[in-house]
Structures are given as C-alpha cells and as structure tokens.
Amino acid sequence: MADNNTVASTLDTTQYIGVIIGNEQYGIDIKYIDNIVKMQRITRVPKAQPYFYGVINIRGEIIPVMSLRVKFGLEADEFSKKTRILIVKPEQQAPVGFIVDEVREVVNLADSDIDKSSNTAEQGSFISGVGKHSKGLISLMNVAAVIAEKDKEAAI
Amino acid sequence: MDVSQYLEIFIEETKEHLQSLNEQLLVLEKEPDNKETINEIFRAAHSLKGMAGTMGYKRMQKLTHDMENVFQEIRNEKMKVSSTLVDGLFRGLDALEEYLDNIVNNQDEGTNDNQDIIDLFQKELQAGLNGTAAPAAPAAAEPAAAATATASAAATDAQELLNSFTLTEAEKNMINKARAQEQKAYIVRINIQDTCVLKAARAFLVFKAIESVGETIKSMPDAQAIEDEKFDFSFSVVVTSKKTMEEVQAAVMNVSEVKSVDIALIDETKCETKEIAEQTEQAAQAATGTAAAAQTKAPATTSKKPVVNRSVRVDIDKLDDLMNLVSELIIAKNGLVSISPADLVRDEKNSSFRDQVEYLERITTNIHQSVMKVRMVPIESVVNRFPRMIRDLSKKLDKKMELYMSGEETELDRTVIDEIGDPLQHILRNAADHGLESNEERIKAGKPEVGSIFLSAYQEGNNVVIEVRDDGHGIDVEKVKAKAIERGTITSDQAETMSDKEIIDLLFRPSFSTAEKISDISGRGVGLDVVKTKIEALGGSVECRSVLGEGSTFIIRLPLTLAIIQSLMVVLGNEKYAIPLGSIQTIEDIPTTDIKYVEGKEVINLRGTVIPLVRLDKILDVPNAKQDQESLTVVIVAKGDKQAGLIVDDLIGQLEIVIKSIGKYINNSKMISGATILGDGEIALILDANTLV
Numbered sequence: 001m002a003d004n005n006t007v008a009s010t011l012d013t014t015q016y017i018g019v020i021i022g023n024e025q026y027g028i029d030i031k032y033i034d035n036i037v038k039m040q041r042i043t044r045v046p047k048a049q050p051y052f053y054g055v056i057n058i059r060g061e062i063i064p065v066m067s068l069r070v071k072f073g074l075e076a077d078e079f080s081k082k083t084r085i086l087i088v089k090p091e092q093q094a095p096v097g098f099i100v101d102e103v104r105e106v107v108n109l110a111d112s113d114i115d116k117s118s119n120t121a122e123q124g125s126f127i128s129g130v131g132k133h134s135k136g137l138i139s140l141m142n143v144a145a146v147i148a149e150k151d152k153e154a155a156i
Numbered sequence: 157m158d159v160s161q162y163l164e165i166f167i168e169e170t171k172e173h174l175q176s177l178n179e180q181l182l183v184l185e186k187e188p189d190n191k192e193t194i195n196e197i198f199r200a201a202h203s204l205k206g207m208a209g210t211m212g213y214k215r216m217q218k219l220t221h222d223m224e225n226v227f228q229e230i231r232n233e234k235m236k237v238s239s240t241l242v243d244g245l246f247r248g249l250d251a252l253e254e255y256l257d258n259i260v261n262n263q264d265e266g267t268n269d270n271q272d273i274i275d276l277f278q279k280e281l282q283a284g285l286n287g288t289a290a291p292a293a294p295a296a297a298e299p300a301a302a303a304t305a306t307a308s309a310a311a312t313d314a315q316e317l318l319n320s321f322t323l324t325e326a327e328k329n330m331i332n333k334a335r336a337q338e339q340k341a342y343i344v345r346i347n348i349q350d351t352c353v354l355k356a357a358r359a360f361l362v363f364k365a366i367e368s369v370g371e372t373i374k375s376m377p378d379a380q381a382i383e384d385e386k387f388d389f390s391f392s393v394v395v396t397s398k399k400t401m402e403e404v405q406a407a408v409m410n411v412s413e414v415k416s417v418d419i420a421l422i423d424e425t426k427c428e429t430k431e432i433a434e435q436t437e438q439a440a441q442a443a444t445g446t447a448a449a450a451q452t453k454a455p456a457t458t459s460k461k462p463v464v465n466r467s468v469r470v471d472i473d474k475l476d477d478l479m480n481l482v483s484e485l486i487i488a489k490n491g492l493v494s495i496s497p498a499d500l501v502r503d504e505k506n507s508s509f510r511d512q513v514e515y516l517e518r519i520t521t522n523i524h525q526s527v528m529k530v531r532m533v534p535i536e537s538v539v540n541r542f543p544r545m546i547r548d549l550s551k552k553l554d555k556k557m558e559l560y561m562s563g564e565e566t567e568l569d570r571t572v573i574d575e576i577g578d579p580l581q582h583i584l585r586n587a588a589d590h591g592l593e594s595n596e597e598r599i600k601a602g603k604p605e606v607g608s609i610f611l612s613a614y615q616e617g618n619n620v621v622i623e624v625r626d627d628g629h630g631i632d633v634e635k636v637k638a639k640a641i642e643r644g645t646i647t648s649d650q651a652e653t654m655s656d657k658e659i660i661d662l663l664f665r666p667s668f669s670t671a672e673k674i675s676d677i678s679g680r681g682v683g684l685d686v687v688k689t690k691i692e693a694l695g696g697s698v699e700c701r702s703v704l705g706e707g708s709t710f711i712i713r714l715p716l717t718l719a720i721i722q723s724l725m726v727v728l729g730n731e732k733y734a735i736p737l738g739s740i741q742t743i744e745d746i747p748t749t750d751i752k753y754v755e756g757k758e759v760i761n762l763r764g765t766v767i768p769l770v771r772l773d774k775i776l777d778v779p780n781a782k783q784d785q786e787s788l789t790v791v792i793v794a795k796g797d798k799q800a801g802l803i804v805d806d807l808i809g810q811l812e813i814v815i816k817s818i819g820k821y822i823n824n825s826k827m828i829s830g831a832t833i834l835g836d837g838e839i840a841l842i843l844d845a846n847t848l849v
Contacts, residue, residue: 041838043731045818046775046827048822049823052823055822055831055839062817062818062819062839063819064818064821064822096819147821
C-alpha cells in the first residue's frame with residue numbers, strides 16, 4: 001500500500017489491473033488486489049446468490065467467489081486456461097474472489113486520463129469512470145459497488 | 157506516572173486476589189481459628205490495597221485498608237470472627253468487585269465510597285477490641301513502624317554497605333577512570349516500600365533517576381534479575397557521578413514508593429589493584445559476616461513464598477491465529493501425504509521420502525495437540541465462584557446447604573468456558589431454590605438437615621460432562637404433568653402416553669416453571685429453556701434425571717472445543733458435506749420400500765418411532781445425486797426430542813474438522829453452519845442438523 005501510494009503520488013498516477021470480462025476491458029485499482037490465482041475447484045454453496053459460484057481455499061482461508069459476468073448480466077463463464085480469480089480485499093472488509101476471463105496488464109492512469117462523468121458505461125454504478133490509455137478505453141471498476149448487495153436489478 | 161499499561165495486569169491480579177479472598181473467607185467462616193487462612197486473607201488484602209494505591213484508586217484503597225485493619229486485629233488475636241463480621245467482609249468484597257467492574261468498564265473506580273461498609277468495619281473493630289484500642293491505632297502504628305524501619309535502615313553502617321559488594325577489575329577500572337574526571341563513586345542501596353506491587357517498574361524509574369545524575373556501573377542483583385523482579389524490596393547500585401552524595405540520594409528519593417536510600421562513598425581502597433583488593437576482601441569477609449547473613453536471609457524469605465506458576469498471559473486472538481496456522485500446516489501435510497508415492501517401486505529415495513513424511517505427520521499431530529492444550533482452561537475458573545453463591549443463597553433462603561465440588565481441574569476450551577458460567581449458575585440456583593427442601597421438611601423426611609448439592613465435572617471421550625446433583629425432593633412428575641396440561645403445553649391424551657423422562661424434559665420448554673412461588677432467585681419461567689438453548693448453542697446437550705424424594709441430577713455434556721469438532725463426512729452427488737457427530741444418533745440402511753407417507757411427506761418407522769425423511773440432495777439443490785436406489789443411507793439426527801432422517805448418497809467416515817466461517821457476502825441459508833478444509837485442500841460445507849429437523 002505504502003509503495004503504491006508513493007508511486008502514485010510521485011507520478012500522479014494510479015495503477016490499475018486490466019482484466020477482460022466479455023469483450024470489454026475493465027480496470028481494478030491495484031490497491032484492492034490481494035492475489036491473482038488460477039481457476040481452481042470451487043465448492044458450491046447451496047442457496048447462494050446466482051453470481052456467487054461458491055467458496056475456494058486460499059492458503060487456509062475460505063473466500064467466496066463471484067462471477068463478474070453473471071453479476072454484470074452477461075452469459076455464464078466458460079472457464080479457460082486464461083480464466084483467473086482475483087482476490088480482492090476491500091477496505092475494512094473480508095476478501096472476495098472475482099472470476100474474470102483474462103488478466104491483461106497493469107495500466108498507469110493519470111487523473112487527467114480518467115473521465116469520471118462518462119455515461120457510456122453500461123452497468124452504471126459498477127463503473128466509477130472511464131480511463132483512456134494508449135491501447136484504448138478501460139472501464140474502471142467501482143469495487144465497493146460490485147461487492148455491495150443492493151443492485152439486484154443489475155444482475156438481470 | 158502513567159499506569160494505564162499496567163491496568164490489565166491490575167485487573168487480572170485483583171480478580172485473582174478477590175477470588176482467593178472469597179474462598180478463604182468461606183473457610184474462615186467455618187474455621188474461625190484457622191491461622192493459616194487468616195494470614196492468607198491478610199496477605200491478599202494487603203496486596204490488593206497496595207495495588208489499588210499504586211493505580212490511584214483511592215476509594216478501593218480506603219476500603220481494603222479498613223478490611224486489612226480488621227484482619228490485622230484478627231491475626232493478632234485481638235478480636236474474634238463473628239458472623240456479622242464475615243457478612244460485612246463479604247459485602248466489602250462485593251463492593252470491591254463493583255469497583256473493579258467499574259474500572260474494567262470505564263477505567264474509573266466510580267464514586268461509591270461504601271462508607272456504610274467502612275463504618276461497619278470501624279464499629280466491628282471497636283466492638284471487637286472492646287473499645288480499648290481505637291480503630292485508628294493500627295493505622296497509626298503502621299507509619300510508626302515504617303518510620304522506625306526507615307530510621308534503622310538509615311542507621312545502617314555505611315561500612316556494612318560498602319562491604320556488601322565486590323567489584324571486578326573492569327568495574328574498578330571504570331570507577332578509576334571516572335574518578336580521573338573528577339567524578340565520585342557511590343554505592344547506593346534503594347529500599348522500596350514493601351507495598352509496592354510493580355517492583356520492576358519502580359526499579360526502572362530508579363535507574364532512570366540515577367542516569368539523570370550519573371552513570372550506573374553495576375547493580376546487585378544484575379539488571380536482568382531486577383527486570384524479572386527477582387529481588388526483594390531492596391537492591392544496590394554502584395554509581396559514578398559529579399554530584400554530591402546528598403544530591404544523588406535526593407534524586408533517587410524522588411521516585412515514588414522508594415522507602416529509603418542508603419548511600420556511601422566508595423573510597424580508593426575498594427578500587428586498588430588486585431592483591432590489595434584481595435587483602436581487603438579477605439579482611440572484609442570476616443567483617444561482612446553480617447552482610448553475608450543479610451544476603452542469605454533475602455533468598456530465604458523469597459523461597460518461603462509459594463512457588464509461582466511460570467506462565468504468560470496470551471491474547472486469545474493470538475492463539476486463534478496460531479490455531480489457524482496449525483490447521484493449515486495439517487492441511488499442507490495431508491497434501492504431502494496424498495502425493496507420497498506409496499505405490500511406487502520401493503527404492504531408497506522413496507522410502508526415505510516416506511520416512512520424512514511420516515516424521516512430519518507425527519510432528520504436526522503433536523503441534524496440533526499442544527496448541528489445543530494451550531487453549532484449554534480448567535473449569536475451576538468458572539466454578540470457583542459458586543461456593544460463595546451457595547453460601548449467600550443459603551442465608552437468603554434460610555436453608556442449610558453445602559456445595560461439594562469435584563473435578564474442577566477438568567479442562568475445556570476457552571471459548572466454552574466463557575459461555576458456560578451462566579447456565580451452570582442457573583442450574584445451581586434451581587437446585588438450591590427448588591431442588592432442596594426446607595430444613596423442617598428435610599428433618600421430617602428423615603434426611604440430614606443440611607442439604608447437599610454436588611457439582612462434578614469429568615471428561616468422557618471428546619466431551620466434558622458436568623453434573624449438578626442435589627439430594628432434595630426430586631421432580632414431581634405428576635405435578636409437572638398437571639401443570640403442562642393446565643398450560644396447554646400438552647393435552648391430557650398426550651400426557652397419558654408420555655414417559656416420565658419425556659415429562660421431565662418438558663421443563664426445558666420455554667415458559668415453564670413449576671415453582672409455586674416465584675422468588676427472585678429462580679423461577680420466573682425464563683429458566684431451563686434458556687439454559688438449554690445456551691448449551692445447545694455451544695454444541696452440547698443437557699438432560700435431567702430425577703427420583704422423587706431422592707433428588708435430581710442435571711447432566712450437561714459439552715464438546716471439548718468449539719473450533720474443532722468430530723463430524724461424519726457424507727457424499728451427495730460429487731459434493732462432500734460434514735455433519736457434526738454430536739447431533740447424529742444412528743446411521744441406518746433403509747430399503748426404499750420401507751418409506752411410508754404421512755400427509756404427503758416421506759417418513760420411516762424406525763423401531764417404533766416415526767421419523768420424517770429429508771432428501772438432502774433436493775434441499776441443497778445438489779446436481780448429479782444418486783437416483784432410484786434400492787436402499788437409502790439415512791443419517792438419523794436429533795434436536796432435543798425431535799428426529800429426522802437425512803438421506804445421503806454415501807458415507808466417507810468420521811473426521812476431525814476445523815470449523816471456518818464462509819463469510820458474510822454469500823447469502824447463507826441457515827442449513828450451512830460453516831465450512832472446513834479437507835486434507836487435499838478441498839472445501840466441505842458443514843450442515844447444521846438442527847435446522848433440518
């Protein structure tokens with residue numbers, strides 16, 4: 001954390017992990033990322049929300065795993081070699097796993113590269129802004145909103 | 157001085173002292189002439205007073221001071237132990253506990269002066285001493301004694317002080333060097349008040365004070381021993397300083413709780429070269445006869461103290477962390493075992509690998525057991541407050557009774573210990589209030605006048621059993637039955653078919669109290685059902701056996717620990733689930749043809765009991781569950797007197813599992829009480845059988 005902050009403050013940029021979900025690229029603030037693991041066996045939890053596929057074991061800790069595809073209203077995941085689980089640790093909360101199609105790269109974005117007022121994002125509240133970088137646009141994920149329970153209508 | 161860092165120690169130790177005072181007072185009440193007990197009480201009260209004073213809790217200090225005065229007079233055989241006095245002392249203890257509670261809650265002792273209790277002590281003191289000695293006398297005597305002590309200490313010959321130590325060559329060199337810089341060397345003996353509780357902290361402050369005026373060359377005992385509080389109430393320091401003797405002395409005296417400071421100038425003879433030093437040493441040896449005696453006397457007094465348990469207090473969270481790590485280690489080890497090439501050719505490499513894995517297995521098992529043991533606390537810490545409670549109840553209810561306890565050393569997991577106090581207290585109160593008859597009734601029934609309550613604890617397999625037995629009149633089944641019908645809990649038809657045991661079990665239903673008059677001790681109808689709920693929440697069970705006219709027994713069974721449970725692993729489809737062994741009664745193979753239907757629901761008739769079936773695969777939406785089998789594997793689980801048969805695909809076996817939470821994110825149906833990690837790293841969910849019944 002401290003390192004990220006110093007990097008961010010000296011260069012005045014924030015680092016995002018670029019991930020692919022469907023045909024869109026999303027960026028997740030690197031400060032939330034605890035770990036990135038390969039797809040592994042997920043233990044189903046009966047009666048859970050449809051986007052929670054179950055729980056996995058990360059070094060003895062039991063972590064619930066959600067499918068961002070299902071959460072974002074896309075068709076269910078097809079696991080491939082590139083599928084990854086991002087272990088995201090929001091502030092003051094227990095970690096949670098996000099299943100993504102692919103993890104691409106780390107993107108550095110300056111504040112000036114981020115368009116916060118953008119209304120182009122499909123999922124509204126899940127996006128905190130759109131970043132512009134050399135390879136195109138990247139939707140910046142609002143991690144707190146994704147984890148929050150209230151948005152049932154979004155997961156059509 | 158900032159004492160907040162000592163607050164925790166203070167609270168813990170005060171609790172211990174209060175508990176010991178309680179226990180000793182109970183003994184004293186029975187044996188008013190027991191010298192040892194009186195001494196013990198005096199010591200505990202004295203330490204309490206000192207600690208409260210150090211921490212700045214004036215009211216607490218005042219109250220303990222007055223109690224101490226009373227004990228002092230009793231110890232000196234100037235007054236007798238009367239029952240009013242013991243009552244008063246108990247009230248005093250209660251008041252102290254109140255102070256402590258306040259301190260625990262808001263770090264403040266509160267504003268209650270408890271003047272009435274203090275007055276009572278004063279009165280008792282006066283009455284006890286027949287007014288010959290005013291209660292102020294002992295208080296006045298104390299400073300006087302202290303004063304004489306100081307005086308005599310001050311009068312200690314400086315020579316004796318000088319002779320009481322020797323210097324090494326290196327230390328002499330240092331002193332000589334310092335002297336070359338116009339510094340002087342002193343030997344300082346610091347006597348700390350014997351009421352001081354945190355001696356090491358005081359010593360530290362003394363060293364600080366010395367540093368401000370000079371330099372410490374040597375200390376006796378050495379710094380480490382002082383830090384570990386391995387000294388009586390005095391220690392000596394060799395100091396070099398530019399200041400005068402008086403200035404150094406004053407600096408040290410400034411530290412509070414220092415009773416007196418003896419100081420002497422170290423002259424050159426002490427620092428002469430070897431052979432002279434040796435001569436003086438020899439000469440000194442004869443002279444130091446007294447000093448040596450004094451020194452040997454010090455260890456002698458310390459050895460008289462009871463052997464202190466070598467222990468450390470550890471935050472329970474840290475233990476939990478350790479426990480988690482050990483669980484992980486076991487999982488990792490199991491992983492290694494499973495890839496161990498057991499079926500490969502037995503060459504040297506493989507067998508040595510296997511040896512190592514086996515070795516690892518042994519070690520992890522041992523570590524696991526040790527960590528579990530660390531978390532175990534003797535049940536004593538809960539039950540030791542009960543004798544006092546029974547004594548109070550006895551007075552309040554005007555019934556003679558005695559509590560006999562056994563198996564207090566039985567150990568339970570800390571988490572269980574913390575929760576079991578209230579239910580136990582409730583059952584004991586019940587026994588005292590409802591269980592035992594009044595004195596007259598007992599005599600009439602030909603029983604000894606004094607009623608007995610037995611509390612015994614023992615280990616039984618993976619459970620700890622706590623029994624509370626009384627020799628009272630037992631439970632009147634007919635009365636319970638009548639009451640239950642009157643309350644509409646059961647119908648009279650039902651009552652006909654119920655066994656005595658089933659009737660007694662009705663007592664555990666909510667809002668059921670058969671006490672004819674409601675007292676403030678027990679019997680408000682919120683009784684045994686709360687006990688039962690609490691114990692079941694801990695994964696335990698409670699039952700009651702009673703023989704009319706002979707008494708009742710409450711039997712509580714508790715798991716040794718909450719973090720690790722024994723469970724039955726079952727398979728549904730290709731998923732694994734754990735069912736806690738505690739709720740399982742039997743496992744049955746039932747032919748499908750035996751399934752009957754009652755109101756459209758599947759039931760089986762098992763040895764005369766109709767048990768509803770639960771198809772777990774349906775409830776849990778398990779894909780690929782086995783279908784259309786000829787016979788079903790049914791796990792019979794019970795919650796209280798209700799049973800259910802859980803249909804599973806297959807059984808894996810019994811396993812000791814570590815319970816983990818699955819977190820808050822997932823909408824958790826109540827059926828899943830947690831998860832556990834299996835040997836191969838896979839996760840199995842734990843079913844809460846209680847919600848399925």
